[in-house]
Amino acid sequence: MKVLIEGIKPAFAGELRRIMVSEVPTMAIEWVDFHANDSVLWDEIVAHRLGLIPLTFDPKFFNFKDECQCEGKGCTRCQVAFALKKTGPCMVYSGDLKTTDDRVKPVFDKIPIVELMEGQELELEAFAELGLGKNHAKWQAAVVGYKQEDDKFTFNIESVCGLKAEQIFSQALQVLTEKTNDFIKDVERLK
Ligand SMILES: [Zn+2]
Numbered sequence: 001m002k003v004l005i006e007g008i009k010p011a012f013a014g015e016l017r018r019i020m021v022s023e024v025p026t027m028a029i030e031w032v033d034f035h036a037n038d039s040v041l042w043d044e045i046v047a048h049r050l051g052l053i054p055l056t057f058d059p060k061f062f063n064f065k066d067e068c069q070c071e072g073k074g075c076t077r078c079q080v081a082f083a084l085k086k087t088g089p090c091m092v093y094s095g096d097l098k099t100t101d102d103r104v105k106p107v108f109d110k111i112p113i114v115e116l117m118e119g120q121e122l123e124l125e126a127f128a129e130l131g132l133g134k135n136h137a138k139w140q141a142a143v144v145g146y147k148q149e150d151d152k153f154t155f156n157i158e159s160v161c162g163l164k165a166e167q168i169f170s171q172a173l174q175v176l177t178e179k180t181n182d183f184i185k186d187v188e189r190l191k
Contacts, residue, residue, distance in 0.1 A: 001165035003155040013153045017144045019172040022133035024141035025064065026161035027057040027104055029082070031127040038120035039092075046114055050126055051138040053094045054107040056162035057130075059171065061103065065129050074127070080104040082126040088116025097126065104128060107162050142168045 005013070032047040039046065061077070063069075068078035082097040095109030116122060133140035141163060146155045157165040 001155075001157045001169065003157065003169060005153045005155065007151050008153060010148065013146055013148070013155075016172060016176065017146060017155070019175050020142050020144045020157060020168050021140060023175050024163070024168050024171045025059065025062075025130045025132060026139045026141050026163065027055040027062065027080070027128050027130055028136075028138040029053065029055075029126045029128045030131065033125045035123040035125070036121040037124070038088075039114045039116055039122055041114050046122070046124075047126075049113050050097075051136075053097075053111055053113075054161050055104050055128055056107055057104045059163065059167065062130050064131075074129075076101070078129060080128045082128065083124075084126065085123045086116060086121070088120040089118045091115050092122055104162075141171075 029047075029050045032043070032050055034043045034046075037043055037046060041049075057080075063078045065074065065078040066072050068075060070078060080099065080101045082099050084092070084097050086092050086096055092113045092115070093109060094106035094111035094113065096113075097106060099105045114122065131139035139161075141159065141161045142165065143158045143160055144155060146153050155169075157169060159165045159168055161168075163171070
């Protein structure tokens with residue numbers, strides 16, 4: 001998505017860009033329990049690859065795990081489980097992850113995870129949760145750049161998660177508003 005904003009300062013443009021990249025919550029796999037892994041890749045590498053798969057989700061429904069009513073134990077409002085079971089010979093794809101919540105599934109079904117040879121097994125449970133790009137790149141919402149001409153800024157916003165670029169832009173404005181309100185409250189407390 002391209003957005004033209006006029007009459008703002010470079011600091012505002014920079015902050016807006018940073019928030020779109022690293023402070024808009026997205027969903028990604030954070031925990032993996034391996035029951036079998038005979039593939040050539042270590043558990044850690046498979047888990048890392050699973051973490052980088054962009055997932056669809058409803059941003060209004062899910063809470064951060066540590067801010068959820070379940071107090072971080074994990075419930076349907078803060079965590080989504082997936083199951084995967086494959087036996088080779090085959091390529092394991094993102095679409096082989098079976099979700100327990102239809103709102104949360106891979107954006108693309110044909111992302112290769114690992115190839116299994118004859119008789120090799122991969123069986124695991126994976127758990128996705130909300131997170132921020134500033135904590136791990138797997139939760140990065142978008143790739144954003146902008147060009148400045150006079151007082152005009154043209155933003156180029158490319159989504160790399162399960163949200164549309166428009167959603168990322170409007171959520172970033174909300175985050176910026178919340179941060180500004182918090183700052184105002186902090187300053188008022190000093191009086
Ligand atoms: Zn919860």
